[in-house]
Amino acid sequence: MSKTGTPVTDVPATTPDGKPVTIFDTTLRDGEQAPGISLDVGEKLEIAEQLARLRVDVIEAGFPITSQGDFDGVKAIADTVGTHRYADGGAAPVIAALARCHPDDIRKAADALKGADASRIHVFLSTSEIHRNVMLKGASEDQIIEQSVEAVKQALSYTDNVEFSPQDATRTNPDFLLRIVDAVVEAGATTVNIPDTVGYALPHDFGTLIGDIVRRVGDDAAISVHCHNDLGLAVANSVEAVRNGARQVEVAVNGLGERAGNCSMEEVVMALNTRRDLINKSLNVNTKEIARTSRMVAQLTGYPIQFNKAVVGRNAFAHESGIHQHGVIQDRLTYEIMNAEDLGYTGAQIVLGKHSGRHAFAQALEEMGYTLEKEEIGRAFDRFKELADRKSDISDADLEAILADELYSAAEDAYELVWTQVSGGTTTAPTATVRVKHMDDGREVTEAAVGDGMIDAVCGAIRRACGVEGRLVTYNVAAVTPGVDALGDVTCQVEVDGRRYTGRGVSTDVVEASARAFVNGLNKAFRLAGNPKAETGAP
Numbered sequence: 001m002s003k004t005g006t007p008v009t010d011v012p013a014t015t016p017d018g019k020p021v022t023i024f025d026t027t028l029r030d031g032e033q034a035p036g037i038s039l040d041v042g043e044k045l046e047i048a049e050q051l052a053r054l055r056v057d058v059i060e061a062g063f064p065i066t067s068q069g070d071f072d073g074v075k076a077i078a079d080t081v082g083t084h085r086y087a088d089g090g091a092a093p094v095i096a097a098l099a100r101c102h103p104d105d106i107r108k109a110a111d112a113l114k115g116a117d118a119s120r121i122h123v124f125l126s127t128s129e130i131h132r133n134v135m136l137k138g139a140s141e142d143q144i145i146e147q148s149v150e151a152v153k154q155a156l157s158y159t160d161n162v163e164f165s166p167q168d169a170t171r172t173n174p175d176f177l178l179r180i181v182d183a184v185v186e187a188g189a190t191t192v193n194i195p196d197t198v199g200y201a202l203p204h205d206f207g208t209l210i211g212d213i214v215r216r217v218g219d220d221a222a223i224s225v226h227c228h229n230d231l232g233l234a235v236a237n238s239v240e241a242v243r244n245g246a247r248q249v250e251v252a253v254n255g256l257g258e259r260a261g262n263c264s265m266e267e268v269v270m271a272l273n274t275r276r277d278l279i280n281k282s283l284n285v286n287t288k289e290i291a292r293t294s295r296m297v298a299q300l301t302g303y304p305i306q307f308n309k310a311v312v313g314r315n316a317f318a319h320e321s322g323i324h325q326h327g328v329i330q331d332r333l334t335y336e337i338m339n340a341e342d343l344g345y346t347g348a349q350i351v352l353g354k355h356s357g358r359h360a361f362a363q364a365l366e367e368m369g370y371t372l373e374k375e376e377i378g379r380a381f382d383r384f385k386e387l388a389d390r391k392s393d394i395s396d397a398d399l400e401a402i403l404a405d406e407l408y409s410a411a412e413d414a415y416e417l418v419w420t421q422v423s424g425g426t427t428t429a430p431t432a433t434v435r436v437k438h439m440d441d442g443r444e445v446t447e448a449a450v451g452d453g454m455i456d457a458v459c460g461a462i463r464r465a466c467g468v469e470g471r472l473v474t475y476n477v478a479a480v481t482p483g484v485d486a487l488g489d490v491t492c493q494v495e496v497d498g499r500r501y502t503g504r505g506v507s508t509d510v511v512e513a514s515a516r517a518f519v520n521g522l523n524k525a526f527r528l529a530g531n532p533k534a535e536t537g538a539p
């Protein structure tokens, strides 16, 4: 029940009041608690400056009692970012510091925050039975309330902006939780944060709990939430809390934080922005800085972003399959609910791969400046599909190589390489078998040869299959693209009847690329010098 006796579970599905939600960023405090992250003062300052550009409302800069380094970090941020003036006259973000309900912690926090235009001391104490018994020497509920109230009052002697968090709130006896919330609000806490410390809550229940507390507290304090992601529900729980009246959400960039992390800044911001039709809340965040912030935090913390992470993952705006690409090329809204440019990215990406279709392929070629006939596109597309089956990412360089190899050499060819097969090893002689199609009469000839190496063997087999006395005189292979599935680009010179012809071939398989280059050289000989078969008298 609320203070006024109205049923507390009767929460509206939408809260269309347009009121702002405060974004409280704890990347530098809880985010840094992720195993292996230790930011120095300079790095913290760099991130804080970026958070200010992003226009978060509150930056929790650290936990000053932790170490001299943490104290110095909070102080440096308070003194600089905390006094910043935006060009549009906007105020600097509020700088917050964490403190246990302990006089020394609170004094240290206040000391570190002194330089900021606006500061907040955030005090916390565990309220769940297990935390009280195990971590706080069996402190009773009354003792916890008393210590919390004392701490809030002490913090208020330094700043008028004090936040209190009953740690492990979602595993706390609900009646006790409401009692402590009442007590700290009465003591003057301006924000009461309800942490789902171990990520235990489920969205509907959490929303109901927050609705209860919001109604109970009314305008006496802002209700905040701090959700952990142990069950992958941090963002869902935070959104549900906002729907039920929470006025502050605590977040970390890229979802960093203890264990599975905190509510991800970028995800919750974009969820609230994207679904304003249902949750009519405004945010001060400048979403165009999201990409840059996410990248910077990933670099400085050494925590990479998973490819398929919502909003900021490499694939968040990438489309690989033909049906999707066909839609997105005409109207990105067919498969996108956010605009990548609103987040600071260059835009939707059409990624060419084995699932792509002709529309995306043709567009990619057009963007590269190639205007091809339908039949040419068809031919290059077949070659592209063949390649995509073997190679995960197709780059512009790959496409250029395909075009050079396929389109600009295929006209009036005398021979087409159908397939190659090679075998060999340290104890067996390299052997190659090839099948070559004679374009004049459609005959397909299969021949094998042994060589000094795989490439020598394959050239020998091609010589036989074509019936031409061509000799490989120079040979060069380069990787067109990086990675283990790089395309090999082979350039060679083939000597036929004392004249040299350059051949080029591309494939992920170097032997196949070599075979293609050799056949390409023979084709040039055929085109430029007439039928070498006739001249050599080969069959």
Ligand SMILES: CC(=O)SCCNC(=O)CCNC(=O)[C@H](O)C(C)(C)COP(=O)(O)OP(=O)(O)OC[C@H]1O[C@@H](n2cnc3c(N)ncnc32)[C@H](O)[C@@H]1OP(=O)(O)O
Binding pocket: 030, 033, 063, 065, 066, 067, 099, 100, 101, 102, 124, 125, 126, 135, 136, 137, 167, 197, 258
């Ligand atoms: C959910 C959260 O993210 S909470 C924040 C967690 N972050 C961190 O702990 C990071 C920084 N922490 C630290 O550097 C250290 O833990 C310190 C400096 C804070 C304390 O270190 P120590 O004094 O060596 O204590 P230690 O960490 O071993 O144990 C915690 C002590 O704090 C007490 N404590 C825990 N929470 C609180 C609290 N909210 N208020 C008051 N006391 C508390 C415990 O009862 C224990 O007290 P004891 O030493 O009398 O037994």
Ligand SMILES: CC(C)C(=O)C(=O)O
Binding pocket: 030, 124, 165, 167, 168, 193, 195, 196, 197, 198, 226, 228
């Ligand atoms: C200090 C509090 C808010 C916290 O980090 C937690 O409960 O997870």
